[in-house]
Amino acid sequence: MDPLRQSPSRSSSRASSPRTLPSEMLGYVGIEAVLDQLKIKAMKMGFEFNIMVVGQSGLGKSTMVNTLFKSKMWKSTMPGLGVPTPQTLQLQSVTHVIEESGVKLKLTVTDTPGFGDQINNDKCWDPILGYINEQYEHYLQEEILITRQRHIPDTRVHCCVYFVPPTGHWLRPLDIEFLRRLCRTVNVVPVIARADSLTIEEREAFRHRIQENLKTHGIEVYPQQCFDEDINDKILNSKIRERIPFAVVGADQEHIVNGRCVLGRKTKWGIIEVENMAHCEFPLLRDLLIRSHLQDLKDITHNVHYENYRIFRLNESHVLPRGPGWVNLARAPASVPAPAGPQANPGPSKVGGWAKDNSDEEC
């Protein structure tokens, strides 16, 4: 920090409100030290991240989680070992604290065994939506207390990874229904699971078809286009959007390839390296989820999805029973009219951008 460095004597690049006066700084003051203060505070408090994996059994969800966070979060369940398939959808949640370079992350992974496994899968998304809304409800209750805690524990689901089975054709009706409902409540990242059964060309074709399907049904997956704040974000995010859904392969066993120790799946015809971009797109998923967009996922959950839920809750009648009838609230806010005013500016208002989708016929 050179005390004699002259700072640019320009007003801030962001639009200031009419009554602020741009001032010329004649010397170094030390305002940027606030960034360090922020970092210290954040590292002391630690971070929280909640992720949910949804998909049919056998698609490699648990393995994927283990690969993502390079630790044995879950015991990979293998069918046929005497473990009966659950008759109803049950959610299981695991919380671990992982630390890297002084940064503590409290990670909660929620699994959904039994999703889509029954013969009649009607309304199998209800428990999931109910769980997500329940987390929002917990947070809301904490927030409206008179004497509230300094730091409200955040159990809201920040990201939902949806595993699409590698059929190679189209999205199945179950996938479409589920994605349609969920994309309004939570950030959804679809991935093509077990992509080692598709060749590269098949992958690309499958990806295009899935993208078309998503567009036809108006499903906005993360990163959502309407939340791009400035041009840099737009460029970055459109690159990501081109590659969604990622074709991933999960593996938690290490093998020796060319003298290096890599994570991979060993088959008779070769070893599929998980972290090799030529083999699968796992690094893209990892980078998106962890290295570059983790904070953004949390912010969108807090600023958009949670606010939508809150508006919905505060607008409806206050005579709400808790109990079995509660699940019906899982319906996405049907007619959330877009607020007049800041919608025209690109960026600043992220709330209320869901005016277009109409509610479904769910009771």
Place this chain on the structure above:
Amino acid sequence: MEAEANSGSPEDSWAFIQRPGEGCRTVPLAGHVGFDSLPDQLVNQSVSQGFCFNILCVGETGLGKSTLMDTLFNTKFEGEPATHTQPGVQLQSNTYDLQESNVGLKLTIVSTVGFGDQINKEDSYRPIVEFIDAQFEAYLQEELKIRRLLHNYHDSRIHACLYFIAPTGHSLKSLDLVTMKKLDSKVNVIPIIAKSDAISKSELTKFKIKITSELVSNGVQIYQFPTDDEAVAEINGTMNAHLPFAVIGSTEELKIGNKMVKARQYPWGTVQVENEAHCDFVKLREMLIRVNMEDLREQTHSRHYELYRRCKLEEMGFKDTDPDSKPFSLQETYEAKRNEFLGELQKKEEEMRQMFVQRVKEKEAELKEAEKELHEKFDRLKKLHQDEKKKLEDKKKSLDDEVNAFKQRKTAAELLQSQGSQAGGSQTLKRDKEKKKTREEKSISDRTCTTPGKHPVVPCALVVCAV
């Protein structure tokens, strides 16, 4: 190995949430995952949003508040020096956009105008407290809205209050004590000794000790720099011992040695602002901006604002009920309050309507009475008029009768006269008659005089005596 939390019955088919501290195990990582970039992600996001910082300067006129702000932020903020003739204490607020490398700061400086200038200073603290409360209230309103934009909200709550103490060298004034006591629960109060080039070093140490002891004995809680974080604990601890800071502000630059420094020049020497031996300005800048800005903001939000919010909500009638009674007490209380308010409004409306009706009735009654009176008066006058008319007609009639009678007698007399003149020697008679005539005429004229000139016809009741 891992903890599976299986839910029980099929109805309750979502998982039991593990609260922090309950069975959270630390899992070792087998490789580099990459979330150590998280603090950077957080910081990037904050930078793109920008920071805001609000300072309140409380102090008497002429203590150098504006100059100190200029010196602190190395900028010439606009402003005119205030006069001493303000009738009351007012607050003047200005917002500036500062930019340093890639960090944008929205700085708001609020200054008291006319503080300590009045003769009666009992209420001087009140506008300040009201201003601070108004900022809290604005934030609370935004937070309680249904559709809110909290992440874009321009936070106007005061993060730090610099209280300027006059450099008397003796002790705190009672105005200072009272004001600081009122402010300490609402804002982070940092007392500083202004214009400290007027005090010598030995006096300064005594002054500081006196001030701190007075603050402690009066129970004023000034802001202590936080010492719980190892990175800054040491420096904050030493700084805490130097409170209150003795500062000098100056925007003039003088050449000392071969550098341009901010200083004030006197005939007996030059006081350098950034020289630690001369004053504590550098310490103040360190503490306020470079080390603790974030902590000041956090204290404002988590301590002072929460206290205000709690008091305000309790005052409005909300309570935290037990978790198993009402799931959404805030909403229900809102509804109840709203209904109550509407009921009151309706009642008031009814009352007003009733009062209005009553008044109208009264007015009507009054008007009716007046009307009646008028009628009566009219009748009375009419009757009077008729009576008078009748009287006058009677009089007229009687006078007419007299006139007729006189005429008859006149003709009769003339007839007699003509007959008498023929008879001759009726001069005496004529004379008598003339005499009588004049006498009667006189008496008639007398009588005409008595009747008030209405009937000029000469009534004549001539008693003609047959001669």
